[in-house]
Amino acid sequence: MGQSVILHLEQVSKQFSRQEIPAVQKVSLNLAQGDILGLLGPSGCGKTTLLRMIAGFEQPQSGIITIAEQVVASPDCWLPPEQRDVGMVFQDYALFPHLSVEKNVAFGLQNIKKKSSVPRLQKAGLADDRVLRSKEDVKQRVSDALGLVGLSGLGNRYPHELSGGQQQRVALARALAPRPALVLLDEPLSNLDVQVRHRLRQELRDIIKAAGTSAIFVTHDQEEALSISDWVAVMRSGCLEQCGTPEEIYQQPASRFVAEFVTQANFIPAQRRGDVWETEVGCFAIDGNIIEQALNGNSKNLEQVELMVRQEDFILKPDEDAPVIIRDRQFLGRELHYSLQVPSGQELVARTRSGAALSIGMRVNVSVANDAVQVFPAKSKSTQSNWKPFVRVKR
Structure with missing residues (x-):
């Protein structure tokens, strides 16, 4: 998928109980810097579990997860979510109702503001402009993030004063504000009506591309995955059925399941x-x-x-x-x-x-x-x- 690999998964597996079929079974894939990957599959196929393992909310039983050339999960290593340099956009946005838009976005910068985090960021080889040293730096970063998602001038509003599409953009701004190496989105458009979803598809892709970050988003909507993604990974029963460009997935399905699910x-x-x-x-x-x-x-x-x-x-x-x-x-x-x-x-x-x-x-x-x-x-x-x-x- 490119020369600079931002995410590497090697034989990653997760099973919640000994009696059940594994939720994720030996998944391996790479994602290049700046690319968008859509995890596509029916409900219960393991795509959200895989996303949560990348984020650090679930620990795999086996396999290796590497983000920005740093191993974050393996049999011998485990880094918590706050140390993985990833941003997360949840399905329900998870905005704080008592905080303004500006404060919601600024909340995502708290870990970077801490002085203890500066050596870790520098050790990881991250640019100095990612380190926030003053309140002015935080205010500017929040302003930049809101401008990126098209919400300049709405920083003093509260979540209940925004439309569903605007709330989704606030959640995305909060995830992008720390300038993470990778952004993870769990069905970010599923709570919106059809017309808004169609309009925000292109906006979502444009925002992520403008931010210059890599992204993975989970969806069960075939058209959504094909339209937003640079790469599509189709999952079935915890396994990676096929991974390729949207054109390859649609025109050259590797299995009957992919043909039925993606192209009907x-x-x-x-x-x-x-x-x-x-x-x-x-x-x-x-x-x-x-x-x-x-x-x-x-x-x-x-x-x-x-x-x-x-x-x-x-x-x-x-x-x-x-x-x-x-x-x-x-x-x-x-x-x-x-x-x-x-x-x-x-x-x-x-x-x-x-x-x-x-x-x-x-x-x-x-x-x-x-x-x-x-x-x-x-x-x-x-x-x-x-x-x-x-x-x-x-x-």
Whole structure:
């Protein structure tokens, strides 16, 4: 992820009881200076536990955590949160209701103000301008942080006098004011309404980039992770399923789980017949090299597979003889979502640009560009048993 690594995780694991499956299982990853990493996954996958271990609120059973080239957690070392040079933004913001905005932000500077912290900061090789020596330094740092998040002039207000979006910015300003090496955000936009969330996505990324710090944020919102992050790490059952750029995660999912969770892709059972896959919606020709690579060269897995097709890659055309029926249609402004029913009873979802809408109940021919289809091993034999190939349509 880059030359200067700000965070290094090596085989980090956490289990809360001997009877339970580990909350985090042998997670390893690197984060470069200035990059934003999104931890994405469903509820209970371990992403918040991993974030809390990085912050120092939980101690791993095994593994090594290194921040800014300093080991903060290992079998032989443990540093408390206040010594890790990280800022934290909680899901509920955790602002002090009896303190003004300025005092909330200044609260995050208390540890740096202490003279005892100066040798530690200097030993860590941090810039001298991070050390606060006077009240004027603190006041200027607070002013700079509020300006960075667009709240200049609101320092005398109290949290209850601010909107949800403004409270989120105060929490971010408090985390950024000490100029930490790493900022951790636990679902920072989850308490906001949809319109505010969409607007603050770009603002959040702009603020973090302007601050020049690295950041990790936890989310279960796929679109949020893809839009904000430089890198996305998808977690499942405590394990790191895939880590890559947003484009890699979306366009080249490494597993069926990533494809289903991130892209909400369709999976169509298929049987191989020469150079084509026969499915109940038609025949698809796919490059043999891509197939072999996708299935790790195991030719035994090539007879029955599942084809992954993203919703937006379907091409629908009216055809009275086609086997696919439009069961329902949703108008979503810029897009139309179609629920497609195939002969076996399986339901597929197609997403198209708004335009001439196809009618509910209409039969449609379904086609897909060859390079938009990916191949995965069949989930189980039962998924192949209730359909018959529809071979009239050639792609």
